[in-house]
Amino acid sequence: MSHLQRAIEESVATLRNLSTLEEPLGRAALMVLRSLTGGHKLLICGNGGSATDATHLATEFLCRFREDRRPYPALSLTANGEFLTAMCNDYHADEIFARQVWGLAEKGDVVIALTTSGKSKNILRALEEAKRKGVESIAILGRDGGFTRGVATIDMIVPGTVTARIQEGQKVLFHALCEMVEEKLPKA
Secondary structure: OOHHHHHHHHHHHHHHHHHHHHHHHHHHHHHHHHHHHOOOOEEEEEOOHHHHHHHHHHHHHHOOOOOOOOOOOEEEOOOOHHHHHHHHHHOOHHHOOHHHHHHHOOOOOEEEEEEOOOOOHHHHHHHHHHHHHOOEEEEEEEOOOHHHOOOOOEEEEEOOOOHHHHHHHHHHHHHHHHHHHHOOOOOO
């Protein structure tokens, strides 16, 4: 079997397992819809490839996903290099997202965190800070959820051991989230 064929087969197997996440995905979509239609915002974070996905997800809401519609407030907490480097210098990398949640999040907002391992301390800290502030959260995790499992209001765990396949599954989940929310968002 070629590398490409193996990647396709692994990806298909991972994607099929996502059907078990229908219920938490539906709850997550309602949470996001309630937040955005209530005049609140999304705060999204992740590390490495998940940082890119956090920015991607924020863009889907702030720009558009499928339909032309008004923009909705969604911020990627990974997008400010000056802040991130200052945090690593002045505090600790474990606090880069928690401090932003502390400073930016308000009741009615939703924090969305992505991690393929579930073992990112800065993601854990962001979710803990959201909980401390009474802000709802969604964790899109991988593997077995790691030590982050159970901290967010809603967990969606993509099982697997290959980071690339987990990331592919997470992308399908957040695109499905966008579809479910966007079809109910006011267009103007």
